[in-house]
Amino acid sequence: MEAKIINPFLEAAVNVLTTMAxxxxxxxxAFVKKDFAAMGDISGxxxxxxxxQGSMSISFSGPCILSIVGNLFGVPVGEINEEVRDAVGExxxxxxGDARRRLEAENISLQAGTPTVVDGKNHTITHVNRGPRLAVxxxxxxxxxxxxxxxxx
Amino acid sequence: MEAKIINPFLEAAVNVLTTMAxxxxxxxxAFVKKDFAAMGDISGxxxxxxxxQGSMSISFSGPCILSIVGNLFGVPVGEINEEVRDAVGExxxxxxGDARRRLEAENISLQAGTPTVVDGKNHTITHVNRGPRLAVxxxxxxxxxxxxxxxxx
Numbered sequence: 001m002e003a004k005i006i007n008p009f010l011e012a013a014v015n016v017l018t019t020m021a022x023x024x025x026x027x028x029x030a031f032v033k034k035d036f037a038a039m040g041d042i043s044g045x046x047x048x049x050x051x052x053q054g055s056m057s058i059s060f061s062g063p064c065i066l067s068i069v070g071n072l073f074g075v076p077v078g079e080i081n082e083e084v085r086d087a088v089g090e091x092x093x094x095x096x097g098d099a100r101r102r103l104e105a106e107n108i109s110l111q112a113g114t115p116t117v118v119d120g121k122n123h124t125i126t127h128v129n130r131g132p133r134l135a136v137x138x139x140x141x142x143x144x145x146x147x148x149x150x151x152x153x
Numbered sequence: 154m155e156a157k158i159i160n161p162f163l164e165a166a167v168n169v170l171t172t173m174a175x176x177x178x179x180x181x182x183a184f185v186k187k188d189f190a191a192m193g194d195i196s197g198x199x200x201x202x203x204x205x206q207g208s209m210s211i212s213f214s215g216p217c218i219l220s221i222v223g224n225l226f227g228v229p230v231g232e233i234n235e236e237v238r239d240a241v242g243e244x245x246x247x248x249x250g251d252a253r254r255r256l257e258a259e260n261i262s263l264q265a266g267t268p269t270v271v272d273g274k275n276h277t278i279t280h281v282n283r284g285p286r287l288a289v290x291x292x293x294x295x296x297x298x299x300x301x302x303x304x305x306x
Binding site for chain 2: 037043045046047048049050053054055057085086089090092093111112113114115116117118119120121122123124125126127128129130150151152
């Protein structure tokens with residue numbers, strides 16, 4: 001059940017970033033330990049309910065998100081501003097929606113809250129939950145991002 | 154409907170912090186405008202689904218959360234560490250649970266994801282939603298915190 005819920009979020013993130021932002025992210029070593037805190041310069045966070053309660057976050061380095069949003073907009077973006085924050089919120093929504101559709105096909109029904117975007121140099125994200133938790137760092141030519149998915153057992 | 158959903162979260166935050174952490178927060182001027190971004194040194198975020206989809210955050214200044222967690226633990230706490238992050242996650246859960254119980258009494262049923270805690274000096278929190286959004290700053294003798302509640306219409 002655990003991998004069955006978590007893996008679709010990773011697949012969805014790669015799918016959304018590849019198709020929407022034309023980046024080809026390379027996954028790194030996954031972390032399952034509880035004391036890992038994803039670090040980034042901007043993060044999208046969304047809460048999940050339904051057959052499992054949890055949260056998903058995606059944390060980007062500054063250069064990585066500027067490159068991704070530059071691809072999305074078709075023009076270079078020089079700094080993290082309101083448009084970049086909105087784009088991170090939308091990407092978070094799209095990844096969560098894609099994952100939920102994949103899970104529906106497995107008869108697992110999840111609902112999602114609305115996304116929250118955190119903007120702050122080198123912040124860390126800690127998911128507070130009682131069940132499985134997986135963090136996967138990805139690399140792109142412009143820098144890294146980390147996806148983290150956590151659920152109550 | 155909007156105030157009916159949002160106000161119980163504010164009442165719950167004051168109730169939880171007053172009874173659990175023995176602080177007596179003073180509310181300041183509420184913000185409803187979309188471009189307000191709450192700022193803090195540590196934040197708890199939780200996603201909400203059910204009759205409305207949304208998110209709630211509570212962002213504390215460093216001195217404020219250290220005083221609150223010191224009251225909770227009964228011993229002074231000198232820095233934001235794992236125990237402080239866990240306490241912020243638990244406070245977020247308790248505030249959301251208290252608010253949901255108040256709303257159940259009004260026949261409004263909401264579900265909650267699991268909390269996520271952001272740790273980073275002077276980060277900002279932006280809620281990405283299509284409906285009402287309210288931010289209320291509070292002051293305590295040890296510093297301030299901001300509660301923000303956002304829902305899709």
